[in-house]
Amino acid sequence: MPYRLQPGDELSLSYLGLGPAPHIATIGPSGEIGFPYLGTFFAAGLSLGDLEREIEQAAVGVEVPNLPGRDPPFAVLNAENLFLEISRFRPITIIGQVAQPGAVEFAPGMSVRGAIGAGGGVEIFQGGTAPALEAPAQLRAALELRRLLRASLFKNEILLRAPTSVEDIPEEDVAALSEFLGDEGASAAIEEIGLAISERTLAIQALNTRIELVDQRIERLRAAFDNYSSASVTGEERLARILEMMDRGLTTEETVNNVRLAALAASTRLLTIESDIFGSQSERERLLAEIERTENEYRTDLFSQNQDLNRELSQLEGRIEGLQAVLLGSGGAVSQQVDTSVEVFIYRGSPDAEEGRLAAMNEAVQPGDIIEVTVTMNDD
Missing domain, CATH: 3.10.560 (Outer membrane lipoprotein wza fold like)
Incomplete structure (x- = not known):
């Protein structure tokens, strides 16, 4: 049964491949949540998928600011641009x-x-x-928390191996998650991994699709450049013949001017196409750099999470050692008192x-x- 959203859940809405940056919002006490450009939605009691479909319907045709330096400055949304996830549960x-x-x-x-x-x-x-009387229960709770922290680290290790889908996760990794979290917890963790993979994959796919479109444009421009190059050479040759004919008095000045203007137009168009090719190649390089940046940010975020988890785990290990020392010092008297x-x-x-x-x-x-x-x- 899908999880039902309630007030206090924090959601993240991403506009994949477009600006602005992901927007974080919390479902308020009234059960409503609002996102820029799209308005307010009643979310309490809905599954994440139900709310995402409502947002997708409202987003069709909506204009949002594009990424800095990208032309045009505004982009039109569609269902494929949006990605909604729970960033923090209540x-x-x-x-x-x-x-x-x-x-x-x-x-x-x-x-x-x-x-x-x-x-x-x-x-x-x-x-x-x-404190000695509390130690057994606190130790059990600390060991439980350590298990969850280790499971989170292992989940991030799986993501750092960059599987393309949850089907690519080895069976031994799934089994290890089950040992950490039990079957139900492992299923939830696999679902989280799937969402993270999907978000990253969709972002990269959106950029690769744009690169393909740019490549197609470059191909068309190069074909046009070749055509206009031939036309420009032909125009220059024709102009030379017309000028020679004018010197012999075999044509008029108006004809010469018309041929000269045609040759100039072909040369100008050639320069314009050459400039467009250069601009498209620059756009392609920028998109490739954006893919690399997206991949680096993805891995950097996981490494940062692991640092925080390891720090918390280290502190917890100290607490566990202290509780174990309390129990050893009590010599079993705790249960007798x-x-x-x-x-x-x-x-x-x-x-x-x-x-x-x-x-x-x-x-x-x-x-x-x-x-x-x-x-x-x-x-x-």
Whole structure:
């Protein structure tokens, strides 16, 4: 079942091969989202595909600014120019007995345990007066978060290998994603990879299509240049013969002027075509450079993401070591001191139709979920 958009989801609309730059917008509390040049759309409750089709219908024939230095200065949109994606899902909210209650950024494949870990882990005693008692739950949550970070790094490694479609992803890579995220999480990750591949492929295809059109224009101009070159030579030869005839008194001055003007027109047209060929060749070089820039930006962005992920992973490893040290220092006394029960409730749905129920720690969360953690001290 496709994901249904809700207020708080952030969308990115790209005009492939054209200006302006991708526009980022967030679905507001009313369920509406607006994009420049296209207007406002009601998005809440729609799938991404449904909204994209509505935007495509509204975009047909709309003029937008072209890329700087490109002629003409405005370009006309059509359905093939547009690419809509979810750039950020609405956050999850963690409440109850956690170290850091509040909003947590959603990541595809995240489980209830991972979400609680992002909220600082379960806090057995409010105020954090017994860190050793919290360590087991916090360690499990930290290990869950480490698994998700490693999965994100692996997903980027797949993208850096530049597959042309998800069908090109080796089976062993799909299996590795399943080990990281489970089958459901791996399917979501593969879908994300497919969207990234599609966006990059469409952008490159749009540029290659323009290069093909420029090549066709250059070919036509060169054919015209050859024709006018022959015409120019013929015109010059005819003018020389007419001038010779005039010297003998065999033709009029008007005829000479007409032939001279025709020869001049052919030479002028020849220069114009030569200039057009040069301009088209320059445009072709610019498009090739743009393809290279697009490829470089794609890889640079992935490397930048990996740097952030590795930095976060390094910090998390330190936290995991600290929690493991706490557990080793307790010598197993933690489980002997206090008997506790942790219950997690998950609330899901639109604000006017929200449903709550008990949730398992390994259950996948969805954008907008509210997770409530309660800790009960059991009697001896």
